[in-house]
Amino acid sequence: MSSSISSSKRFVIYLSSVCGILFFIFLWVMECYLRQQHLINKEKNDYKKRVLNGVAPWIALGDSHPADALTSTAWLDNLGQASDNIKSMERKLNVVISRRAGIKGVILQADPQLFSYYRLTASQSERVDDLIKDEDNLRLLILRSENRPYLVRLAWSLMQDPVKVVGSASANKVDVESKEESHEVKRKNEFEHRSVVVRVQLHTPVSNFIKHKDASTYRELVQMLISRNIKVCMVAYPVSQLYRQISAEPFTFQATRHYFQRLAEDTGAIFVDQNSALPDSAFGNPDHLLASEAPAFTNTLHHACGVGLIGSR
Amino acid sequence: MLFHDAVFVLIFLPLTICASLLLRRFCTQNAVVIFLAIASVFFYGYWNPNFVPLLTGSIVFNYCFGKYLLASKDQTKRKALLFLGITANLGLLIGFKYIGWIAEIVETLFGLSVKPTQLELPLGISFFTFLQIAYLVDASRRQVASTKFPNYFLFVTFFPHLIAGPLVHHQELIPQFERKLGCIWENLSVGLTIFGIGLFKKLILSDQVGVWSDSLFNSASAGIVPSMIDSWVGVISFALLIYFDFSAYSDMAIGLSKMFGIRLPENFNSPYKAVSIIDFWRRWHMTLSRFLRDYLYIPLGGNRSGFFRRYVNLMLVMLLAGLWHGASWKFVIWGGMHGGYLLINHAWNTMTNFKIFKPISVGITFIAVLFAWVPFRADTWQTAKTIYLNMLGFNGVVLPIHYQESLPETFTMWFVTHGVTFGATSVYGGAMQLMVLGSLLLFVFILPNTQQITSDFNPTLACVAPPTLRLFRWKPTRLGAIVMGVIGVYLLLLVVQGKSGEFIYFQF
Numbered sequence: 001m002s003s004s005i006s007s008s009k010r011f012v013i014y015l016s017s018v019c020g021i022l023f024f025i026f027l028w029v030m031e032c033y034l035r036q037q038h039l040i041n042k043e044k045n046d047y048k049k050r051v052l053n054g055v056a057p058w059i060a061l062g063d064s065h066p067a068d069a070l071t072s073t074a075w076l077d078n079l080g081q082a083s084d085n086i087k088s089m090e091r092k093l094n095v096v097i098s099r100r101a102g103i104k105g106v107i108l109q110a111d112p113q114l115f116s117y118y119r120l121t122a123s124q125s126e127r128v129d130d131l132i133k134d135e136d137n138l139r140l141l142i143l144r145s146e147n148r149p150y151l152v153r154l155a156w157s158l159m160q161d162p163v164k165v166v167g168s169a170s171a172n173k174v175d176v177e178s179k180e181e182s183h184e185v186k187r188k189n190e191f192e193h194r195s196v197v198v199r200v201q202l203h204t205p206v207s208n209f210i211k212h213k214d215a216s217t218y219r220e221l222v223q224m225l226i227s228r229n230i231k232v233c234m235v236a237y238p239v240s241q242l243y244r245q246i247s248a249e250p251f252t253f254q255a256t257r258h259y260f261q262r263l264a265e266d267t268g269a270i271f272v273d274q275n276s277a278l279p280d281s282a283f284g285n286p287d288h289l290l291a292s293e294a295p296a297f298t299n300t301l302h303h304a305c306g307v308g309l310i311g312s313r
Numbered sequence: 314m315l316f317h318d319a320v321f322v323l324i325f326l327p328l329t330i331c332a333s334l335l336l337r338r339f340c341t342q343n344a345v346v347i348f349l350a351i352a353s354v355f356f357y358g359y360w361n362p363n364f365v366p367l368l369t370g371s372i373v374f375n376y377c378f379g380k381y382l383l384a385s386k387d388q389t390k391r392k393a394l395l396f397l398g399i400t401a402n403l404g405l406l407i408g409f410k411y412i413g414w415i416a417e418i419v420e421t422l423f424g425l426s427v428k429p430t431q432l433e434l435p436l437g438i439s440f441f442t443f444l445q446i447a448y449l450v451d452a453s454r455r456q457v458a459s460t461k462f463p464n465y466f467l468f469v470t471f472f473p474h475l476i477a478g479p480l481v482h483h484q485e486l487i488p489q490f491e492r493k494l495g496c497i498w499e500n501l502s503v504g505l506t507i508f509g510i511g512l513f514k515k516l517i518l519s520d521q522v523g524v525w526s527d528s529l530f531n532s533a534s535a536g537i538v539p540s541m542i543d544s545w546v547g548v549i550s551f552a553l554l555i556y557f558d559f560s561a562y563s564d565m566a567i568g569l570s571k572m573f574g575i576r577l578p579e580n581f582n583s584p585y586k587a588v589s590i591i592d593f594w595r596r597w598h599m600t601l602s603r604f605l606r607d608y609l610y611i612p613l614g615g616n617r618s619g620f621f622r623r624y625v626n627l628m629l630v631m632l633l634a635g636l637w638h639g640a641s642w643k644f645v646i647w648g649g650m651h652g653g654y655l656l657i658n659h660a661w662n663t664m665t666n667f668k669i670f671k672p673i674s675v676g677i678t679f680i681a682v683l684f685a686w687v688p689f690r691a692d693t694w695q696t697a698k699t700i701y702l703n704m705l706g707f708n709g710v711v712l713p714i715h716y717q718e719s720l721p722e723t724f725t726m727w728f729v730t731h732g733v734t735f736g737a738t739s740v741y742g743g744a745m746q747l748m749v750l751g752s753l754l755l756f757v758f759i760l761p762n763t764q765q766i767t768s769d770f771n772p773t774l775a776c777v778a779p780p781t782l783r784l785f786r787w788k789p790t791r792l793g794a795i796v797m798g799v800i801g802v803y804l805l806l807l808v809v810q811g812k813s814g815e816f817i818y819f820q821f
Contacts, residue, residue: 008498011789015505018798023805117739121532142809151810152803197715204714204737206537213535250714250736 027142030154034141050077051095051131058307059096061089062109063119065237069289070107070298075307080109081127085119086214090221091128105231107305108222110260110271112253115205120214196242196286203287205252210259222267232269233305234260238278238297239287272304314359316508316565317515322808325356330572334497346463346490349573353470357436364435368470371405375445376465382452383459395453399446406442409434414640437476439637441469447608448483457483464490473569477562479580480600485774489575497574502789503770504572509797509804510763511564516807518753519557526551526690528740534696540711543740544703546750550740551690552683553753556585559598564763571772578603579773583762585682588674590654591662593682599777601637605630627659628652638689643697647689654681675758713738761785 054077060066066080079092089108097103113119126149141147147154209215225232236257239247247253257273264271277300284290289297302308314321329352336345358365378398385391407415409432416427448465451457460468460483468486469475529547533539539547563580570577580600587593594602610630616623628649635648669677684701691697702708710733717725717735728735761781764773769786787793 008496008502008789010791011502011794012498012505014791014794015502015798015801018795019801019805022798022802026802026806027809117528117532117537117737120535120537121528121739149810152806155806197718201713201715201737206532206737206739208536208538211536252737 026155029158030151031140031142033154033158034147047079047081048131051079051092052099054079054096054100057102057104058107058305059093059103060107060109061092062107062111062235062237063113064288065111066107066109066235068284068291069237069294070301071294073298075302076107076298083119083122083124084127085122085124086114086218086221088124088127090217091125092131093221093225095128095132103230105233105305105307106225107233107235107301108218108269110234110236110264112205112247112256113203114218115209115212115214115252115256116203117206118202120206120209120212196240197246199286200243200246200250203247204250205256207252209252209256215259219263219267222263222269226267226269231306232264232267233301234264234269234271235301235305236260236271236273236275237287238274238276238282238289240280240283241276242280243286244276270305272301274300274304314356316562316569317512317808319809319811320359321356322512322805325352325359326569330501333573337493337497342491342493343461343463346467349472350463350467350470353467353472353475356472357470357475360436361433367405367435368441371402371441371445372466372469374401375448375469376462379448379452379457379465380459382449383455383457391453395449398449402442402446402449406438408432409438411636411640440478440480441475443604443637444480444483445469447604450608451483458487460487471570471575473566473573473575474577477566478598478600479563479566479577480604481577482600482603485578486575493574499770499789500571500574503767503772504568504570506568506787506789506797507571507763507767507772508565508568509801510766511561511566511568512804512808513561513800514557514564515561516804518756519554519561521749522550522553522557522753525740525742525746526554529700530690530692530696532739533699534692537739538699538708539703539739540736540741541703541706541708542710542712543738544700546742546746547740548683548687548700548704549750549754552585552679552686553750553757555686555690556757557753560762567763567772576772576774578775579764579777581762582764582778583757585679585757586675587678588669588671589678590651590658590681593678594651594655595777601634605634609633624656624659627655631655643688643691643694646694646697647685650685650688654685709734711736711738713741713743 050072054072056072056075056077058076060070060076060078060080061084062080063084064080064082066078067082068080070076070078070080072078079096081088084092093106142151206212222232222234257275261271261273263269274297278289278293278297282289282293314325316322329349332352333345333348336348354365354369357368375398378394378401382391382394382398385394412429412432416429419425419427448457464487465483467490468481468483471481471486474481526547529539529543530551560581567577567580578600580598582596582599584593584597587596610626613626613629614622615626618626631648631652632645633648635644635646635651638644638647684704687700687704688694688697691700712728712733712735714735714737720728725735762778764776764778765781766785766787768776768778768780769788
């Protein structure tokens with residue numbers, strides 16, 4: 001055997017062994033971790049249940065603003081999900097309407113970031129597909145659509161913190177405690193001027209948003225609900241003072257607010273502007289409420305949207 | 314099945330390699346050829362089995378027609394038969410790929426409302442049609458050796474090149490099927506390395522810039538006006554995307570083929586290092602350029618019929634090269650722009666001997682290619698126009714609003730007084746993005762390509778790329794295998810994750 005052949009043979013054997021063994025270990029560790037998480041974290045399943053089998057007469061749609069600011073109660077199923085764009089809101093609404101009779105009202109988010117560049121261009125078709133899909137028969141959790149797109153990110157995070165796999169229950173407890181302790185520090189940091197500016201930049205609506213298809217989709221959504229005698233409550237969610245101050249400058253923030261107000265006037269929807277309703281102490285970061293504020297804010301909307309007037313359950 | 318699909322990488326490829334090695338050991342070469350042909354048809358049919366009869370029908374027709382052409386002794390008859398054969402092949406291509414577009418032209422020109430059924434495009438139809446046309450032409454010229462049907466079948470369907478090239482020539486591939494090829498271990502080590510490089514380019518390099526490029530072109534298409542900086546970032550990202558995507562595909566095809574002991578022709582030779590457009594077309598999609606030269610440009614008269622005719626021929630070839638990529642005016646515009654560039658380049662060479670400093674000529678060529686990519690990627694002319702206007706600064710300059718906060722006030726004031734505004738940017742993501750783009754451009758302009766890196770093992774037929782420094786040349790070492798194994802795990806996770814898009818050249 002010539003030396004070239006033997007080195008090639010060695011190369012193939014080493015390569016396939018290293019690659020094969022490491023790959024198998026990674027998959028196995030990730031599967032174990034996901035199984036632990038699957039048992040602990042029921043949040044996703046609860047969300048899915050609310051969308052597919054919820055019974056509340058009102059639903060709330062939108063991104064992390066409603067997701068954080070509202071709690072699901074007997075009268076409301078909060079279907080807000082981080083980063084949802086108008087297309088996702090429309091698809092979720094269609095799913096709910098097709099499966100649930102007797103919806104009395106919908107709380108629609110009416111915040112400028114719905115027309116920001118990253119929302120308008122985000123492709124989120126899989127979000128709703130994943131909700132509808134029945135994957136309980138897929139035995140390996142790593143292959144489920146809710147996990148599969150994030151395998152590399154999961155592998156990285158497990159490599160950075162292997163404790164996660166070794167003892168997830170105790171680690172979770174420590175996590176919660178350390179999270180609470182560091183909460184104040186984090187909040188201070190996140191209120192730093194620069195980080196708020198960057199956030200506002202991300203949320204800045206595009207200049208010609210009115211011509212974008214999402215603007216007409218939003219309008220059609222409101223009109224469709226009104227035509228079905230479903231009450232529509234368009235809500236501008238609260239943001240911190242600094243966020244308001246910085247977002248006052250780009251003209252498109254103001255333009256989108258006018259757009260929502262005009263739309264509510266034209267269609268007979270209720271427009272509830274809570275943009276400056278709460279003090280900075282109510283916020284976990286510049287534009288998201290603390291979880292502890294959610295019940296009170298949900299109650300505020302209960303009154304502002306006139307939920308009681310139509311006899312909720 | 315795509316080369317970076319989990320099913321392909323984790324199931325189809327290992328099984329096919331193992332089975333072909335076993336057949337090679339225990340059966341005849343003919344059995345290996347038949348097995349690879351069946352595996353290739355399975356590979357093709359996995360995507361859409363409905364097109365398998367079309368593919369096999371086309372192969373049977375061309376094989377029989379080629380035999381008939383070879384047997385025919387009358388030259389006039391051969392010419393008539395060749396015309397018939399080419400018409401049948403082009404008819405198939407037009408029927409599937411161009412009929413809708415032709416109907417649109419007829420409607421625009423004559424006001425006739427013709428609405429033909431737009432059929433789904435069979436994957437790789439342009440490739441398998443063109444390589445069979447070449448076979449028929451050569452058969453009519455009696456430049457084809459008589460071959461067995463399984464060898465011809467595998468020549469057309471061999472899965473590494475079936476869907477997106479390289480556009481192989483029968484004289485390159487069929488003789489290789491007729492003999493036992495090389496050392497298994499060397500084939501596997503070199504093939505796996507080249508395939509791994511291709512997978513890296515596709516899953517890591519190409520997909521990153523793909524996000525930025527899509528951001529620009531999709532949003533401009535949806536009516537969102539990009540800023541000047543967005544336009545440049547997006548267009549450069551697309552140039553890098555198509556470079557890495559096509560280069561990745563070519564590497565993967567060459568690597569896969571090498572694993573089975575078959576060498577494919579080189580298809581991609583660092584095209585952005587080109588010092589002129591003529592040079593660019595010697596480096597970009599080399600097998601398509603070769604096909605167009607041998608089967609279109611030269612039969613049209615090439616440069617033998619005078620100055621004017623040569624330019625007409627060149628322009629015609631480039632327009633058709635554009636059209637080959639798809640039934641759309643945007644590809645015709647792209648081909649026309651490259652045709653125009655080539656005419657200018659030839660005219661320059663005729664008029665002067667003046668040599669431009671190499672980095673400048675590379676830069677000029679790259680910018681010319683960049684401008685041509687705009688209509689190639691944009692879905693409408695309106696989108697391309699919006700991007701052009703913004704690239705040239707006609708719609709003003711917009712910087713991200715957080716720059717207003719982070720830049721010193723003097724700079725901010727200077728920008729404002731010079732008409733710069735601060736607002737939302739769609740693609741531009743800050744200094745880190747520019748650093749990534751810069752690094753990728755350095756990668757493209759400076760580093761040796763895959764053929765140069767693996768040149769010690771001659772993975773391709775007739776390597777065109779000049780040899781590179783010893784430091785960059787690949788050797789099958791233990792350390793190399795371990796490093797590649799670790800990177801391979803990361804790539805395999807990305808493969809299982811399965812978020813990557815298909816290769817751009819699959820649609821052609």
